[in-house]
Amino acid sequence: MHWRTIVLSLSCAGIAACGSTVEQGGTLSELEQLPPDVEDIHVADSLERAAESYRRYLEETSKSAMTPEAMRRLADLQIEQAYGVMGSGEIVEVAATDTAEPVDMVAPDAAAPTDRIVAHEATSPAPVATESEQAFEDRASSRELLLAQAPADPLLPEDSGMAVPAGPREAIEMYWQILETYPNYERNDQVLYQLSRAYDEIGNPDKAMEVMDRFVREYPYSRYVDEVYFRRGEYWFVRKRFLDAEESYDAIIRMGASSDYYELALYKQGWALYKQELYEEALHRYMAMLDFRQSIGYDFDAEYDEDDDHRLGDTFRVISLSFSNLGGPDVLDAYFASNGHRTYADKIYGNLAEFYFEKLRYEDAASVYKSFVRLNPYHRVSPHFGMRVVDIYAEAGFPRLVVEAKKDFASRYAVDAEYWNFFVKGDSPEVIGFLKQNLTDLAGHYHALYQEEALFDEKPANFSEALQWYSQFLDSFPADEESPPINYQLADLLLENEDFGRAAMEYERTAYNYDAHEKSSAAGYAAVYAYRQELEVATGARQREVKEATVDSALKFAATFPEHDEAPVVLGAAADDLYEMKDFPRAIESAHTLVARYPASDPELRRSAWAVVAHSSIDIAEYQDAELAYANVLQLTPEDDESRPAVIDGLAAAIYKQAEQANLLEDYRAAAGHFLRIKSVAPTSTIRSSAEYDAAAALMKLEDWGEASGVLEEFRTSHPEHELSTDATKQLAFIYRKDGQTARSAAEHERIAAEATDIELGREALLLAAELYDEVPVVDDAIRVYEQYVDAYPRPLDIAMETRHRLSEIYHAQSDYERYLEKLNEMIEEDRDAGSDRTDRSRFLASKAALVLVEREYQQFARLELSQPFEDSLALKQSSMDKTLASLEGLVSYEVAEVTAAATYYIAQVYLNFSASLLVSERPTGLSAAEMNSYELVIEEEAYPFEEQAITVHEQNFELLAAGVYNPWVQKSLDSLAGLMPGRYAKNESSEGFVGTVGVYAYRMPIAPVSPVGDEDGVDVSKTEAPTAREERRVVLSSVAGDEQ
Secondary structure, eight states, X not given: OOHHHHHHHHHHHHHHHHTSOHXXXXXXXXXXXXXXXXXXXXXXXXXXXXXXXXXXXXXHSOOOTTHHHHHHHHHXXXXXXXXXXXXXXXXXXXXXXXXXXXXXXXXXXXXXXXXXXXXXXXXXXXXXXXXXXHHHHHHHTOSTTTSTTOOSOTTOOTTSOOOOOHHHHHHXXXXXXXXXXXXXXXXHHHHHHHHXXXXXXXXXXXXXXXXXXXXXXXXXXXXXXXXXXXXXXHHHHHTTOHHHHHHHHHHHHHHOTXXXXXXXXXXXXXXXXXXXXXXXXXXXXXXXXXXXXXXXXXXTTSOOOGGGOHHHHHHHHHHHHHHHHXXXXXXXXXXXXXXXXXXXXXXXXXXXXXXXXXXXXHHXXXXXXXXXXXXXXXXXXXXXXXXXXHHHHHHHTOHHHHHHHHHHHHXXXXXXXXXXXXXXXXXXXXXXXXXXXXXXXXXXXXXXXXXXXXXGGGHHHHHHHHHHHHHHHHHHSOOSOSHHHHHHHHHHHHHHTTOHHHHHHHHHHHHHSSSOOTTHHHHHHHHHHHHHHHHHHOOHHHHHHHHHHHHHXXXXXXXXXXXSTTHHHHHHHHHHHHHHTTOHHHHHHHHHHHXXXXXXXXXXXXXXXXXXXXXXXXXXXXXXXXXXXXXXXXXXXXXXXXXXXXXXXXXXXXXXXXXXXXXXXXXXXXXXXXXXXXXXXXXXXXXXXXXXXXXXHHHHHTTOHHXXXXXXXXXXXXXXXXXXXXXXXXXXXXXXXXXXXXXXXXXXXXXXXXXXXXXXXXXXXXXXXXXXXXXXXXXXXXXXXXHHXXXXXXXSHHHXXXXXXXXXXXXXXXXXXXXXXXXXXXXXXXXXXOXXXXXXXXXXXXXXXXXXXXXXXXXXXXXXXXXXXXXXXXXXXXXXXXXXXXXXXXHGGGOOHHHHHHHHHHHHHHHHHHHHHHHTSOOOSSOOHHHHHHHHHHHXXXXXXXXXXXXXXXXXXHGGGGGTXXXXXXXXXXXXXXXXXXXXXXXXXXXXXXXXXXXXXXXXXXXXXXXXXXXXXXXXXXXXXXXXXXXXXXXXXXXXXXXXX
């Protein structure tokens, strides 16, 4: 893992840790297991917060195996805070960039020469030196260019006076503390590695070197060891201790090619030897480096661009310096004779020659090239080297030697020379071109003089001379007639003078006004070329005129010279022009002509023509034709062509458009078929996934739920990361519900909830999933999802309360009373703790839950009997009564009418039960008849006030009728009153008038009756009620007590 990746991961982890304790945020070992986040995330104060997190961990956590890990990470963060991310030391390779632009048309044949012999332009221009040898040595061997993200100034002296920031100083101390305190820490090699880099960062390279010395002693097999050896070598190298540097680089070389620094070590050891003036030994190392490159597949014959690989270019240059220091051209031949030939030897010769050329040592440069040609007469680059000799002499200003070199070239590479026994002329167009160039230079010499501005006054004469030399050239390369070539060259001169319109007309005259001749078609092509040149400079309305003339000339050329090699190209360009002019029918016609007439033409050209047909057909809404054209384009596009994906997308778009047309016609079955066809015809298209989704949409319009769900299921499986994947799940949930597959719909809603990034969407989906499971019913899943919902979404409160209420109903139906009561208690607690979120609905549900729990208390109270010993059972009964009344009174705080009525009813029943329990209590034994009679009177006097209080409380519910409130609890109170006071409440009609006299209802909490106090002999019997009424109530109370029990 890159050092930078580690830091970024730790930064993000540290930020998370700052907001929670260790227990909440996870341990460092868990942090270590997290996948690193390598994106460049910019969070304010992230490094400081991460560092603080590790400090807090070290302060608050006892020492453990993770302590050195935390210390190391904290130290790393402190270094990063001070200096930014320290480099990983990895080698940076810069990819070459291809900046070549495609050429629409090649220049016409027989283009006029542009140079005379005495000032010949180089066929292969030599590299221009941009730096001195010393500057080159300093740059090519410098440290900064070899390590990724190396410190800006790694060689600051220790006494530079620059203060070391507190963070790095603390980090270095912490690295040392880790090494001293945790000598067995498994990452101490990384600690030493970071410590050495930290010393480099603060400008103490000597201390860094000490740490690196320890590193290589203690961790010779660490994954950082080759980089450390390399840095040690750099340390010695910049201090000019080249022998020590040589040894450090050699340590890497001995590791072999498996080291990432192997090639670089060969390169730098070569420099270390070079600096010691051991040039031949240095050459061995540079050759070893090039041999290594070749062994890993480097193509030295590929076109070389020094900017693509500075090290390789620098290597060739330092090789040239070494050979130059050893003696020159002769040494080069001897070296390869002694040390074996290399397939890349032409690069060595070429670079040495160009080195001499840069030094203006022209004869030496030419000698190197001629030596190679002499030793390798049939090498493929020998003709190029021969032409380079011509160029060098021309650059040196030796016209006589230029002529001799051209004669030598013409002899060696004449069309009947031995060279062509080893090469095919058709495969060597450049060499043939050189040959023609050398044969035509004399003729071109005067044409070149014509081109020189300094000889302006002599242009007419030079023009005449040029005409004469062209005539002699044509004797060597005869033409059918003299006039057409002269006319052709006249057009060339006009072209050179940038009078492109006249040049085009002269080319057209040469092509079409003479009897057929060898240059007729070439002239026709040149006319098109000239028009295209004019097109590049034309402006305004003129541009349209020129383009139309260009198209007309191109179409005429293609019709007149259909066998011309460039006819397909010209016709294709005309089709392109017509498309740009939005003349789509003619563009299609021209492109069809091309592919029909030239079925064996360049596949790329036919591909372009079919592309014109495809694009034009799209523009005129002929989508079936566009599909056919795109299919042909695709067939002609290589598998590895970078444009292939775009072609596939075009093919898919043509089919997609047909589907859209079917949708507009409401032919949804056909639309779905087109959409789905993209999967088989253009499976890698970027719109395939959208098309499949749209196919499902069309099928949904047909209410073909089965096929629609199948398409969406496959869509989701094939495109799990697609942006519509979530929508597909939503659609599946809808489809399954419509199709009566409620449980599957519920499962899809669960998936929606799990994948939702929108909290509200996730909440609604999860609740709906539970409700659908409940509807089926799949009770276990309904319970699971309901429970998941209330855990995840405590708000909105009303919905969470309703969900808990439903869970309580399910548990009750399953006779799972433990969880039933648990849910009731949760409802009460959630409402109680809701604060400002509390609502009427939450109060209602909580009150109903509380009522159920209080009913259980009441039932426990009612089951208590008054038995002997009476005082004990009475105390227990009274305690239970007080507790039950307190709970019932608590229900009133909910201010829910129905629950208040229930509480009122139960309060009355508590009093009534207590009165009844007194009346049916167990009597003491051993009393006389008179004593028992007195005891009975006392019991009745004690029970009577509770009975009266029960009546009073029941009448509180009766008064609710006046407020327009009626519910089962009011009715239960009325029923109880009818039993207790039948004369007043037994007849429904009797209460109607009374109700009319009751004022507006206001709740009054009943107060427990005060027991009457009599003399020591018992209750004053004279104050008791008539026995007959008392008896009537005793019957009722006895019945109540029996029912409650």
